[in-house]
Amino acid sequence: MVSRPHGGRLVRRVLPRDRLEDILRDSRGLHQLDVDDTIYRDLENIGYGVYSPLTGFLDSVELESVLLTMRLSNDLPWTIPIVLDIDEEARRSIGIGDTVLLRYGGQPVGLLMVEEVYRYDKRLYAEKVFKTTDPAHPGVARVMSMGDYLVGGSVEYIPMVRDGYEDYFLTPMETRVLFRERGWETVVAFQTRNVPHLGHEYVQKTALTFVDGLFINPVIGRKKRGDFRDEVILEAYKTLINRFYPRGSVVMSIVRYAMRYAGPREAIHHAVMRKNFGATHFIVGRDHAGVGNYYGRYEAQEIFSEFPDLGITPLFFREFFYCRGCGGMSNEKICPHDRDLRIYISGTRIRESLSRGVVPPGEMMRREVAETILSFENPFVE
Amino acid sequence: MRKVSIEIPETLYRRLEALAGRIGAGSVYELVVDLLREGVSRLEEDLDSGHELSEEEVSRIRERLRSLGYLD
Known part of the structure; x- marks a missing residue:
């Protein structure tokens, strides 16, 4: 349900x-x-x-x-x-x-x-x-x-304004019907403002292991110079979903929303929004909805203890990285190896690589996703 | 009677306590049971009346979901 x-x-x-x-x-x-x-x-x-x-x-x-x-x-x-x-x-x-x-x-x-x-x-x-x-x-x-x-x-x-993303937008009424039609009783929601790298994929797949469906919500709206353009994020996710996720296990639908960057308080707000779409679980990562150094790394996870009556279950994740010792993706909770064996996923490094037209290292981003991004003449907001 | 233990926000407990005094409920316990009875009946009625969406609305939504490729 x-x-x-x-x-x-x-x-x-x-x-x-x-x-x-x-x-x-x-x-x-x-x-x-x-x-x-x-x-x-x-x-x-x-x-x-x-x-x-x-x-x-x-x-x-x-x-x-x-x-x-x-x-x-x-x-x-x-x-x-x-x-x-x-x-x-x-x-x-x-x-x-x-x-x-x-x-x-x-x-x-x-x-x-x-x-x-x-x-x-x-x-x-x-x-x-x-x-x-x-x-x-x-x-x-x-x-x-x-x-x-x-x-x-x-x-x-009054729904008058068109932004070209109408076909990617579902209302809570529609997602509720969709989840029922697919027979999903448990749904985990993931909010994103970025193109997917391996860290995102492993968080999503780990969560999906325990529920019926994954609900990916790219936030569409005002962006700053150097961010990935909305259409690039959507196309990159389409590649990832179509090629690397089990068919019928993912719904991607945009959310039109202006970020407040209120860290912990905003994490609760994001969870409430996904509850209204019908999600039963919500992924909260490191520094969720944060900006600069205003909030602790996991403060947005800790605040959930103040809301036992929220009605949606948060799933807390530590940062994923590639570990040469493990020979695959891992995180600090499950990896026993030293830091020097780890390759941390850097958004800045991925962006720099893509802006030079180069596919980032395979330990950070899938080649297929990178190639989709590079197929755009300019994937960044100017 | 079944004994259950639930956690509720402190602010809500304080409101229940004040309300119990004002309406002459014997205790917070008594008020909570009354409110639960009332709330459960209302939810049951809502479910029976299917207030959320009509069949026609659901069909229209299914149609849109199919046209967008979300449903086969």
């Missing part, structure tokens, strides 16, 4: 097509608000139930509860604030009870029913969520640049 949705019921807040036409016809009479990439992704995730049980953006009571207790006010685990910020000018034009048309890239993407407009403490927000107020932390930098007010209220998502 796949996981029950978080909070018991899968949320669906997508505006029906017939209502959409009415809204668009009357949109001149509505307040309008442009939202950024993060809020747009959150809106879509609320709409399709990826963030169940949330039906909208947090009000002040829920925000305080999430910041101080890592739970919603009804005690359900929830670690990342899902909020919509506005500036002073927008605050003057929006009132409680208003319906606001949300726009992204000039297109209508949602309706927000305003229930509360409130001020918040950015420093407290950063301290609690990111465990730092260092402006060099990308999550802190975003919070400090947000508007001074937040709007709480329920939303309805």
Whole structure:
């Protein structure tokens, strides 16, 4: 049996097509608000139930509860604030009870029913969520640049924007049907922002040994210069799955989501999202959702002990490497050999090699995967 | 009666304790049993009514999954 949705019921807040036409016809009479990439992704995730049980953006009571207790006010685990910020000018034009048309890239993407407009403490927000107020932390930098007010209220998502990845996206409703159709009772989810190397493959295969299916979720969205392009990650995974995984044991589907880099808190959030897709297990590796040196190597694993009621089982992995003593892939928990016999997988080294058009060492990446990546004229974001 | 032991968040326990006092439940134990009865009935009703998806919705989803190659 796949996981029950978080909070018991899968949320669906997508505006029906017939209502959409009415809204668009009357949109001149509505307040309008442009939202950024993060809020747009959150809106879509609320709409399709990826963030169940949330039906909208947090009000002040829920925000305080999430910041101080890592739970919603009804005690359900929830670690990342899902909020919509506005500036002073927008605050003057929006009132409680208003319906606001949300726009992204000039297109209508949602309706927000305003229930509360409130001020918040950015420093407290950063301290609690990111465990730092260092402006060099990308999550802190975003919070400090947000508007001074937040709007709480329920939303309805309008699926208008196309990004070319529609055929790779499944909603939680769809994955739940798919897992049932495949007869999967246990499903392990793996989140990725990168092309697959041997370390990823061994983590996934080790987990798959104990469950019925593997659910791979590449995160699609804003990337920084030098990252692998989204289509490259998808094609590399397709090669790996088609050539090296048992047929029918893997589902790959993207998640549109803006990373917060909140380390331990975000690991819990990622697990909740996968629970809503129906996964029963979630892989948490070294420095999950971390950035720089803000979090301990395995802090994102340790935090799970505070959530015995999460409803999805975390699977903790140590770093995999190639060991010449073992003659294969291993990790520090099971390998008895000295460090000098180990070849650690370095993302930087793989990237450098591929950027020179050279296939990385076989102890780090499969040749077939590397060749797929190299088949792109430029696999990196410019 | 069967004796079971479960772990619950501290915050939830404190709320149960306060609530038991306010509504005149004899103890947290008594309140928890009442809430479980209520919750189990609601879940059973939800399952019986198949509230999640209609057959038509499931067929539409199966169709999309097939067209994308997720199902044979």
